[in-house]
Amino acid sequence: MFSPITSTHRRITLVGKSLILLICLLLTAEAGKAQSVNATKGGKGLQFVSADSVFSTKINLRIQTLYVGEYDLDNDEYSDQVQIRRARLKLEGFAFRPAFEYKLELGLSNSDIGGGNQAANNNTSNVVLDAFVKWNINDNLGLIFGQTKLPGNRERIISSQKMQFVDRSLLNSRYNIDRDVGIQLHHEFALGTVVVKEVAAISMGEGRNITVDNVGGYDFTGRVEVLPFGEFKGGGDYVGSDLEREETPKLAIALAYDLNKGASRERGQLGRFFTQHQDLKTIFADAMFKYRGFSAMAEFADKTSSGSPVVETDLETGDVKNSFFTGSGFNIQAGYLFKNNYEVAGRFTNVDPEAATQREENKQYTLGLSKYILGHTVKAQTDVSLLREQQKWSNLMYRFQFEVGF
Incomplete structure (x- = not known):
């Protein structure tokens, strides 16, 4: 009522x-x-440093406006919508001295906040995306305390501002481990031209902005990445497209493992809350390659549960009503950036849920076109995707997105 x-x-x-x-x-x-205003380039935010140089902040604001049109091939129906896909405000800098950094990122659109205020799930509003402090112990070692992305699959770690397509793949939406609250230790070292990066994290295991006591166990995540040909320009191993036009081949290969003890949500840090708890184990493997405008990325994910992933079934029909999302997935994409900053890219994604969950296998084929006006800060992107499930083509989707920020 x-x-x-x-x-x-x-x-x-x-x-x-x-x-x-x-x-x-x-x-x-x-x-x-x-405060004094530093000279900054477009797309690098507004930067301020205090007169005594003990505090700095950089402010970024960005908006993604999205049109989505979908044609249901089964029912011969077309639907569409226009939405503010993302509206983000970000502040980051240092306090006291450069070794002590901070970051705060807020999601202001309904798509960013969606899923919050669910009293039955003890879930608060999802306005806060990132909120953490970082202590750079030395040039190669850093400690993070707060809420941010876990070191899972590469596609999820890449910022939503720096993606090669309008949005991330089905693999990411099904299996990624998203953001969580806890501590992370970041370390890297070099062996000649080879760079090795390691991240270890311990977090609460239930996702961002949870304000009640932990109802399950903790989450443990580790990721190791090897760059055999050295660092990418401009951190390009976590940027979609080869905007830096690498003059020599660059490759990054990574392996990650996540154990969510006593997970209470459908996908670990995401999805519905269940009264039943399971240990969820996820393995990620990914790679990024770039050379002279060409870029390619591949990912694999496999998620399993300690027991049956099924939480609830219909007693009369035996159909699964609720279950943890377990199974495997594969995604591969590649693109070429022309000298006029237009890029053509293609992507193939396969998601194969565990049979016990009774979810259907999905295959999606995507063709994208992007125009980078000011890198990823001001750009227009469009793509067309064809989805295949239950052994037949089921959905045709067209998307157009314009991003602007500073």
């Missing part, structure tokens, strides 16, 4: 959040008057 009190409370809550955000922006702007 509709409750005017509840409705009013929600409106007050939204207004309160909006006022808090506005105040923060005004305070930031006022503080900037007393």
